[in-house]
Amino acid sequence: MQYIQNVFSWLNSVFLEMSWLSNLITWILNNVFRLPINNESTLGKIGGSIQFFMYDFIKIMILLCVLIFIFSYIESKFTPEKTKQILSKLKGVKGAILGALLGTITPFCSCSSIPIFISFVKAKLPMEVTFSFLISSPFVDLASTVLLASMFGWKVAIVYVVVGVLLAVVGGIIIGKLKLEKYIEKYVFDTQVGENKDLEPTKKERLQYAKEQVKDIFINVWKYVLLGVGIGTFIHNWIPQTIIETILGEGNIFAPVLAAVVGIPMYADIFGTLPIAEALVLKGTGIGTVLTFMMGVTALSVPSIVMLRNVMKPKLLAIFVGIIAIGIIFIGYVFNIFSFVLV
């Protein structure tokens, strides 16, 4: 048992935390550029900034490419048609749970959730199943979970997934119980869904898809990661700990609410948000507050709310957004209180 644990922690430190990369960059800065890394002098702070920036950026980009490739390949198996078939046989709590779980392995592009939503509604899938899927789909995904693990450890990552799925299930069930079908826009029912021509993708096609996703992520997401790591570096090395603690730490009882208010409207990539979260936690922000912030960023944004408005009437949309907002704020408080278990 001890042996397995050792192997796991070795794999974790080499491939996820990449402590060797951190050491390598420190060594290069110290010995090649003669830059100290500390918090005492300006030069030391500059050294620290470069260290944090290079390490985080390179680590995230390496992990992203590997993870996106593996998970895109797995996810491509679950085409929208297949997902619908699996879910159409279920209802109630069981259906909501499966809906939320399948939501975690759907492809990235958030605009694809609207056609899926329409096809679910047209296929008369129960509301709780449809909405559990819709909540969890942008919220939790496999690649960001592993990345989360590399920054905060597996405990936090697993808790994030479990809580995210739970929120999707509960949210879906509440919306199902409220009988809100009449608040779905007429537009959804008017959409004609043609006879399905979904071809089962072949292995070769799935590999090509996975490669393409990596390329796409590389071209589109590196800017967000760069920006995120930049902001993270600034927080990590230049903003005094006391300021962060007062605004977002234990000093402020409304910290999770603030995190939700800032996070929900924001449109950003989860991979760009993670380095900011990492720096905030290192500077004394409660883990719950950071989870609320990240969940707010990924689950909802102004563009996604505008998009959802096309398919939901204002009342349903308000309930939908409200449930997610209350849910993630609640999660923030719970995790701030129980944070000692996680670290």
Next chain:
Amino acid sequence: MDIKVLERACCGGKKLQSIVEETVKELGIKANIEIIGDMQQIMALGIMRTPALIIDDKVVVQGRVPKKDEIKKLFQK
């Protein structure tokens, strides 16, 4: 030849459209290319994963952007 390119601007943009147009030009085929970006129209055609390519009412590509060589082969069939 009747070619339909189904592509929505939000997921990666107009990549398939430009590859298809280039290929048609290179091969010098006479083709009627129709670009469909409206979601309702796409769904009415029974397509859930975009970008997609339909040649003479047959779906040949779905949910990915193929390389030019593959598209050439599809056109020459």
